[in-house]
Amino acid sequence: MNLEAIRAEFPITKRWSYFNHAAVAPLPKCSAQRMREAIEEEMNLGRINEEGIPQVRRLAAQLLNARPEEIAFVGNTSEGLSILANGIRWHEGDRVITAGVEFPANVYPWLNLADQGVKTQFLPQQDGRIRLEDLLHSIDIHTRVVALSFVEFSSGYRNDIQTIGEVCHNQGIYFILDAIQGLGALKLDVKRAKVHALSTGGYKWLLGPLGTGILYIAPEFMDELKVWLVGWMNVVNAEDFLNYELKFLPDARRFESGCLNLPGIYGLGASLKLLIDIGIEKIERRIHHLTDRLCQGLKRKGYHIFSPRGANEWSGIVSFYHPKIPSPRLLEILTRDRIVVSLREDRIRVSPHFYNTEEEIDRLLKALP
Numbered sequence: 001m002n003l004e005a006i007r008a009e010f011p012i013t014k015r016w017s018y019f020n021h022a023a024v025a026p027l028p029k030c031s032a033q034r035m036r037e038a039i040e041e042e043m044n045l046g047r048i049n050e051e052g053i054p055q056v057r058r059l060a061a062q063l064l065n066a067r068p069e070e071i072a073f074v075g076n077t078s079e080g081l082s083i084l085a086n087g088i089r090w091h092e093g094d095r096v097i098t099a100g101v102e103f104p105a106n107v108y109p110w111l112n113l114a115d116q117g118v119k120t121q122f123l124p125q126q127d128g129r130i131r132l133e134d135l136l137h138s139i140d141i142h143t144r145v146v147a148l149s150f151v152e153f154s155s156g157y158r159n160d161i162q163t164i165g166e167v168c169h170n171q172g173i174y175f176i177l178d179a180i181q182g183l184g185a186l187k188l189d190v191k192r193a194k195v196h197a198l199s200t201g202g203y204k205w206l207l208g209p210l211g212t213g214i215l216y217i218a219p220e221f222m223d224e225l226k227v228w229l230v231g232w233m234n235v236v237n238a239e240d241f242l243n244y245e246l247k248f249l250p251d252a253r254r255f256e257s258g259c260l261n262l263p264g265i266y267g268l269g270a271s272l273k274l275l276i277d278i279g280i281e282k283i284e285r286r287i288h289h290l291t292d293r294l295c296q297g298l299k300r301k302g303y304h305i306f307s308p309r310g311a312n313e314w315s316g317i318v319s320f321y322h323p324k325i326p327s328p329r330l331l332e333i334l335t336r337d338r339i340v341v342s343l344r345e346d347r348i349r350v351s352p353h354f355y356n357t358e359e360e361i362d363r364l365l366k367a368l369p
């Protein structure tokens with residue numbers, strides 16, 4: 001990895017030690033440039049060429065080990081999850097299992113089904129983990145959906161999606177993933193994990209712009225979903241305007257209702273290409289190395305690491321606290337030193353990406369009292 005060349009893609013590195021990719025990532029130059037080109041085109045020609053869209057769909061599919069026909073573009077994670085939650089044909093008494101520490105984007109779409117008789121159950125968090133045995137205990141004949149995050153936003157715990165996918169598959173339960181806190185940092189194979197559907201915004205670990213997102217839907221799940229967000233573009237004869245035959249597209253584009261955010265999607269495409277060209281395995285190894293260095297340094301200084309750090313449960317998120325110094329005070333100190341992190345549930349959350357350096361990690365450690 002030519003770190004110098006890579007860091008040139010991130011002008012933010014000149015001003016800040018930026019460890020906040022679990023919140024919003026800074027745009028790499030290539031993404032900003034691609035959006036600028038699209039906007040120039042819109043300004044000068046009155047429209048933007050749509051021909052690059054299939055390529056971005058291919059890149060999104062490649063990252064997930066999916067097929068382009070299984071990818072729809074959405075505006076954010078919430079929109080994708082809502083398309084799914086309202087697309088399932090529910091029966092009174094059905095249940096959804098999620099976790100009591102999920103980000104609300106993966107909670108409200110399910111709670112909002114209460115008036116259809118759908119009950120949402122919450123798994124507890126134990127030592128920063130969502131335990132498999134709790135999930136197994138909660139599943140019964142009424143369970144229709146397990147909806148979890150790939151990586152939990154606050155603890156950074158990586159759910160064992162392979163095992164959960166297997167369990168859901170064997171019991172005829174839909175497995176739905178909010179992937180925004182892992183995709184772009186960690187390898188994710190939707191086929192191996194037997195995920196029915198996945199939604200993610202593009203603006204965290206994927207390094208894309210706000211207002212972009214990816215919705216993956218497994219082919220065998222697609223026809224079970226009702227298309228309810230309907231406009232002029234979901235259909236086969238979209239360009240035959242006065243032919244009102246309501247025949248949905250055979251692929252995931254049937255979930256796209258109208259004109260897309262072209263500059264945003266092109267920007268996302270440039271960011272996806274950057275990640276894929278570097279290689280997601282390399283990125284994952286680098287993030288592991290940086291977060292391990294951080295955890296070791298934190299322990300030496302007497303801080304408590306809340307994030308599970310075992311072999312298959314670590315992620316790019318490190319959440320920690322000091323037994324005596326309040327976390328808001330730590331946040332103040334770090335911010336003053338031009339180090340960007342977040343405060344989540346009274347803990348400091350650090351989320352470095354592959355372009356951060358060992359020196360930056362050491363700077364953060366040194367800045368901490």
Ligand SMILES: Cc1ncc(COP(=O)(O)O)c(C=O)c1O
Binds near residue numbers: 023077103149181200
């Ligand atoms: C797990 C998780 N899901 C979703 C979101 C954001 O949702 P959206 O993309 O709809 O803005 C966040 C943001 O912090 C998150 O941590």
